[in-house]
Amino acid sequence: MYVWIWRHLPGGMAAKVVQTALLVAAVSALLLFVIFPVIEPHLPFTHVTVNR
């Protein structure tokens, strides 16, 4: 997949590196600010209360 992406990015080496960095940043932001907040309540790491 990564090879496919790399090959389909337009431009020369420098342009590809910049685009790759942007893609990584975009995916990280999506995970950190959208996906993780949504799935976190369903994971057992942050349960601090006692209940039945």
Added chain:
Amino acid sequence: MKVDGVQTAELPAEPLPPSGMSGGDRMRWLARGLGQTLITLGVVMLLFVVYEVWVTNIFAHAKQQATRKQIEQSWSQGKDPLKGSDRLKLPSGQQVTIPLGVGFANLYIPHLGKDYAFPIVEGINDADLEKGVGHYPGTAIPGQIGNFAVAGHRVGKGEPFLNLNHLGPGDAVVVQTAKNWYVYRVMGDDATGNVSVRDLQGIPGREIVSPNDVQVIDPVPDNPGKKPTRAIITMTTCHPKYSASSRMIIHALLDRAVPVSGKALPKELGGTL
């Protein structure tokens, strides 16, 4: 470009469907795909750790600052979410209702740092616990005879209870309401410094319990159905750190209450009251 040309030659046909490949090529294609997937999963998990211990703190910090401001504002306008004159005279069992998510007190634990201060909000849902330490609805309010039970995050989300395990017998837990400062002291054996020793009612300073052991927030902790005679604060958080398999519980007994007087702080916080 030469670089691209070389790279293309070194990484053959990976994205193409495996049909039309020789057996060895197909194996290589599969192995590479598996490797990339595993590396991706690893990176995503690392990113989740970054999120949990760092990013959530940034968001929660902002929310907790806003809650502190909300509390300050309502106090300065003479609006106390815990309306009533003297909490110590409120009969046990009688309860004021506070809207969920509204801050009504501040928590100070000097042993955990001079600047340790968190707002206490009503409710223990995820949204409430991001705004500060959450009060179990229906349990006593600060200073009231009974059990003032609160929950807080251990890791991330402002992590108010990160170092709760550092508390020992006699350490002050200070709660500020609009009207009073309440100084609670962690239970356990003062003489030996053993925080796990239980008193005559069987209440220790610290205990590790299972997540469904709700008797720790009963009016008399660990004594279901008993009528309370003392004012206790109970703090619950997850245990061990980074896990939620158990809960760490800290019980502290009300030592004294002093009326709020301007900006003066109680002695436990380096003040004069």
